[in-house]
Amino acid sequence: MSERIETLQEIVERDQVWPRMAAKWGVENPVPPWKTSLDGLCDALDHASCDADVPDFKERRDEEDVLSATVYSTLPYPENQLVSLAHSLVARGIIDEAELKQRLARVRDRLEA
Amino acid sequence: MTGHDHDHDHDRTVKPMVDEVTDFEVLEIALRELCIEKGIFTAEDHRRMTEFAEQIGPTPAAHLVAKAWVDPEFKKLALAEPMTASKEVGVDWMEPTGWGTPSDFTAFQILADTPTLHNVIVCALCSCYPRPILGNSPEWYRTPNYRRRLVRWPRQVLAEFGLYLPDEISIHVQDSNQKHRFMVMALQPEGTEDWTEDQLMEIITRDVLIGVALPKAGVTTNVITDTRPAIHPGAAG
Numbered sequence: 001m002s003e004r005i006e007t008l009q010e011i012v013e014r015d016q017v018w019p020r021m022a023a024k025w026g027v028e029n030p031v032p033p034w035k036t037s038l039d040g041l042c043d044a045l046d047h048a049s050c051d052a053d054v055p056d057f058k059e060r061r062d063e064e065d066v067l068s069a070t071v072y073s074t075l076p077y078p079e080n081q082l083v084s085l086a087h088s089l090v091a092r093g094i095i096d097e098a099e100l101k102q103r104l105a106r107v108r109d110r111l112e113a
Numbered sequence: 114m115t116g117h118d119h120d121h122d123h124d125r126t127v128k129p130m131v132d133e134v135t136d137f138e139v140l141e142i143a144l145r146e147l148c149i150e151k152g153i154f155t156a157e158d159h160r161r162m163t164e165f166a167e168q169i170g171p172t173p174a175a176h177l178v179a180k181a182w183v184d185p186e187f188k189k190l191a192l193a194e195p196m197t198a199s200k201e202v203g204v205d206w207m208e209p210t211g212w213g214t215p216s217d218f219t220a221f222q223i224l225a226d227t228p229t230l231h232n233v234i235v236c237a238l239c240s241c242y243p244r245p246i247l248g249n250s251p252e253w254y255r256t257p258n259y260r261r262r263l264v265r266w267p268r269q270v271l272a273e274f275g276l277y278l279p280d281e282i283s284i285h286v287q288d289s290n291q292k293h294r295f296m297v298m299a300l301q302p303e304g305t306e307d308w309t310e311d312q313l314m315e316i317i318t319r320d321v322l323i324g325v326a327l328p329k330a331g332v333t334t335n336v337i338t339d340t341r342p343a344i345h346p347g348a349a350g
Contacts, residue, residue: 016135026129033131034141039249040163041145043214044154047162052153058291061239065257077252079137086144095147103143104136111134111142 007101063088165209170248171319176202179313182301225298232297233324235263241289274325297324
């Protein structure tokens, strides 16, 4: 579980964390705008964990605690929550790393179009 | 064109935004899309849960405690039937699915402080929190450091929040678990006896409802604490 995932490591290194971005653009919101969507994602996953092969609430939170204290210790909250969740899903083979990398590029292209 | 014959305040509607696509927002969208495409959950599931996350906050909990302070009958109801009392402040614990959320179990209890007993909540296992009525937990509540240390050294941890309790007041640390959610009903502070519910709500902060602060006239904000890494006491020398 604690093996580094290159695609996520690149995100960590680019360091577009909310405190830095908010300061750069003069924004006062304490949390990034994607936080409630992440909460919705976690709840939807918890709901699905009975039927699908995804980590349940306890496993997800345990992994988040471990990863936030180790591999992603430089990230603030909630970035560490998001990246830890991505790590759990990739490490468990639910999402393939190559597939994630490709999707990240596609989403970014779309948002920047 | 006058441009100013409407009633909103331009200073408030043109707040700056982060005009840059960040890796983290991209990652959140990518994960969500892949989960939906794999059939793990539907876009409708996600929308419903996100709407729930958007509308929760500590206001109903503060309202409930303020109402209990001014109405002894409502206080009895709040302690005996907290789910019914929650409905009176606009929170139905069965929302948004009819059986609650997947992460918020629908058993709720309100812990009333007394002159000799102070309550404080924690989730030693993960970060269970009465979200439907109190909103999202603060970052420090989620940390292993708070969770591990509060159950062992409650008096010292509360002091770190600025709450120094005299020895004659016992501390009850209530551990949330997979089946139960809790929140704290503090004692109404002296000098607020003739206040209205709205005035009282202002001093019933999130920290007061968790139990890491006591309500006090003039204090309407939460303490900001640094989160600390979880270092095992044995390793700290």
